[in-house]
Amino acid sequence: MENSSPVLEVRDLTIRYGASPAVKNVSLVIPERRITAVIGPSGCGKSTLLRQLNRMNDFIRDANMDGEVLYRGVNLYDSEVDAVEVRRRIGMVFQKPNPFPKTIFKNISWGPVINGFRGDLQELVRSSLERAALWDEVKDRLSDSALALSGGQQQRLCIARALALQPEVILMDEPASALDPVSTARIEDLMFELKERYTIVIVTHNMQQAARVSDYTAFLDAGRLVEFGETDQVFTRPEQKRTEDYVSGRFG
Amino acid sequence: MPALEPSANLARRKRLAGAFRAATMLLTWLCLALLAVLLVHATRQGLPWLDLQFLTEFPSRFPERAGIKSALFGTLWLISLTAVFSIPVGVAAAVYLEEYAGRRRINALIEVSIANLAGVPSIVYGMLGLALFVRWLALGRSVVAGAMTMSLLILPIIIIASREALRSVPDSIRRASYALGATQWQTIRHHVLPAALPGILTGTILALSRAIGETAPLIMIGALTYVAFVPQGPMDAFTALPIQIFNWVSRPQAEFHELAAAGIIVLLTVLLLMNAIAVIIRHRSQGHR
Numbered sequence: 001m002e003n004s005s006p007v008l009e010v011r012d013l014t015i016r017y018g019a020s021p022a023v024k025n026v027s028l029v030i031p032e033r034r035i036t037a038v039i040g041p042s043g044c045g046k047s048t049l050l051r052q053l054n055r056m057n058d059f060i061r062d063a064n065m066d067g068e069v070l071y072r073g074v075n076l077y078d079s080e081v082d083a084v085e086v087r088r089r090i091g092m093v094f095q096k097p098n099p100f101p102k103t104i105f106k107n108i109s110w111g112p113v114i115n116g117f118r119g120d121l122q123e124l125v126r127s128s129l130e131r132a133a134l135w136d137e138v139k140d141r142l143s144d145s146a147l148a149l150s151g152g153q154q155q156r157l158c159i160a161r162a163l164a165l166q167p168e169v170i171l172m173d174e175p176a177s178a179l180d181p182v183s184t185a186r187i188e189d190l191m192f193e194l195k196e197r198y199t200i201v202i203v204t205h206n207m208q209q210a211a212r213v214s215d216y217t218a219f220l221d222a223g224r225l226v227e228f229g230e231t232d233q234v235f236t237r238p239e240q241k242r243t244e245d246y247v248s249g250r251f252g
Numbered sequence: 253m254p255a256l257e258p259s260a261n262l263a264r265r266k267r268l269a270g271a272f273r274a275a276t277m278l279l280t281w282l283c284l285a286l287l288a289v290l291l292v293h294a295t296r297q298g299l300p301w302l303d304l305q306f307l308t309e310f311p312s313r314f315p316e317r318a319g320i321k322s323a324l325f326g327t328l329w330l331i332s333l334t335a336v337f338s339i340p341v342g343v344a345a346a347v348y349l350e351e352y353a354g355r356r357r358i359n360a361l362i363e364v365s366i367a368n369l370a371g372v373p374s375i376v377y378g379m380l381g382l383a384l385f386v387r388w389l390a391l392g393r394s395v396v397a398g399a400m401t402m403s404l405l406i407l408p409i410i411i412i413a414s415r416e417a418l419r420s421v422p423d424s425i426r427r428a429s430y431a432l433g434a435t436q437w438q439t440i441r442h443h444v445l446p447a448a449l450p451g452i453l454t455g456t457i458l459a460l461s462r463a464i465g466e467t468a469p470l471i472m473i474g475a476l477t478y479v480a481f482v483p484q485g486p487m488d489a490f491t492a493l494p495i496q497i498f499n500w501v502s503r504p505q506a507e508f509h510e511l512a513a514a515g516i517i518v519l520l521t522v523l524l525l526m527n528a529i530a531v532i533i534r535h536r537s538q539g540h541r
Contacts, residue, residue, distance in 0.1 A: 054431070056427065056430065056431065059426075059427070059430070061354075061355070084433050084434070084435055085433065087430060087431055087432070087433045088432070088433030089433075091431065091432075092431040094424065094427065094428070094431075096424060098422075098424035098425060098427065098428045099428075100425065100428065100429075100443060101425075101447065110432070110442065111432035111433065111434070114432075114433075114434055114438050114442070115432075115433050158428070161428075161432065162431070162432070165432060165433060
């Protein structure tokens with residue numbers, strides 16, 4: 001691997017729902033300002049793993065874990081760490097666009113406002129929308145309802161909403177799976193731009209997408225990390241037979 | 253063999269389908285017809301008595317001078333205070349049960365209890381109100397005692413309707429909020445409650461309109477049947493529309509029965525207005541989505 005320092009580090013992570021494990025003994029290091037893709041067949045635990053990275057699994061009853069998730073060397077599950085603060089630093093974009101049923105402006109400004117942002121809100125909204133490549137499409141209708149936007153625009157709005165908190169990491173849970181091919185391409189282009197500033201972890205079941213956008217790829221199967229490495233290598237010269245079978249479409 | 257030869261029992265199945273359709277339609281119209289008979293009857297009896305004087309006069313033993321001013325104002329007082337007591341408590345309870353309480357056994361017990369309370373006969377609430385508010389808290393036969401009793405009566409309805417509204421707020425909104433570093437209260441205050449508000453309002457208005465029509469608990473706590481004044485404060489004695497109607501109906505003279513019919517028209521008008529508001533709110537909120 002190249003020498004980019006780890007932002008997130010997962011150590012011996014096991015996640016269980018009740019007694020049945022969904023993620024088993026996974027360790028991996030997520031490099032800074034790179035896109036790391038997590039791939040694997042349905043139900044392999046990739047979304048569970050992602051949600052563990054910003055403590056969104058806290059809301060799932062019966063979810064429990066062993067191991068550590070380190071953010072800049074601090075264990076996110078340390079008793080002194082507040083989950084609210086974790087989620088402010090580590091943003092998340094969901095599978096289905098979920099804008100608030102409020103104006104476009106409010107969708108962006110709400111997060112910073114409740115987190116005590118003091119500064120030029122107008123400017124923050126503008127720069128967030130610009131970074132999400134949405135500004136030109138919505139600049140004249142910031143006070144319209146976000147629900148009036150198309151699905152692809154809504155998803156970019158959700159990305160802009162996450163960016164407005166100036167996070168260091170953005171987690172994306174199949175961000176394009178509910179979108180048409182054109183909107184998907186725009187999201188992928190956007191991810192390329194975003195990795196200049198942000199560390200991105202994307203979960204996807206679309207292998208072409210993983211191959212196109214990511215620098216590193218982790219392949220999960222039945223909760224276990226089968227292979228983790230640079231995307232080129234994982235897709236063209238996988239070390240494991242199982243990985244080869246999956247990326248060549250033989251199962252999954 | 254022809255391509256679309258009907259199967260052997262198709263004709264019989266279609267007859268059955270038609271019969272069932274007719275039966276459901278007949279029963280629907282039967283309900284509406286009964287309602288229409290009631291309305292026509294009340295209107296024919298009461299309409300001649302319904303004028304401005306009827307609304308602005310106090311009750312009297314002379315039918316031609318009698319009005320429902322005290323009952324109308326009593327009902328307004330009663331419902332306003334009931335709303336003040338029951339809405340905050342009911343919505344807060346619903347938020348707790350739906351958003352905060354886990355799935356512990358005690359919460360399941362609370363849930364079942366509330367559902368059962370919604371089915372308790374109103375006279376029982378009247379007895380509770382009499383013991384608790386009129387006697388124990390020594391509030392007397394006041395509007396405030398009546399409103400508290402009515403609040404108890406409609407609280408289960410408000411809680412159940414509000415929980416339903418809160419539950420229908422999609423979880424994706426909550427997750428979006430939490431993912432932005434919001435606390436649980438910020439999430440509830442800014443996203444969940446606003447999204448649930450139309451449903452909460454509709455349920456609350458319907459619950460209040462039930463309270464307007466209730467008579468038994470008020471008689472139980474001893475609301476007066478003859479009141480020749482308008483309540484000036486929450487501690488005053490009062491009467492309400494259904495009590496006034498009940499009072500008139502129980503007199504022997506036919507004129508008072510007609511006055512009762514006029515009172516029913518006023519009561520139904522108030523009820524229909526409230527229900528219409530509820531429908532409008534629901535309709536508006538759907539239009540926005």
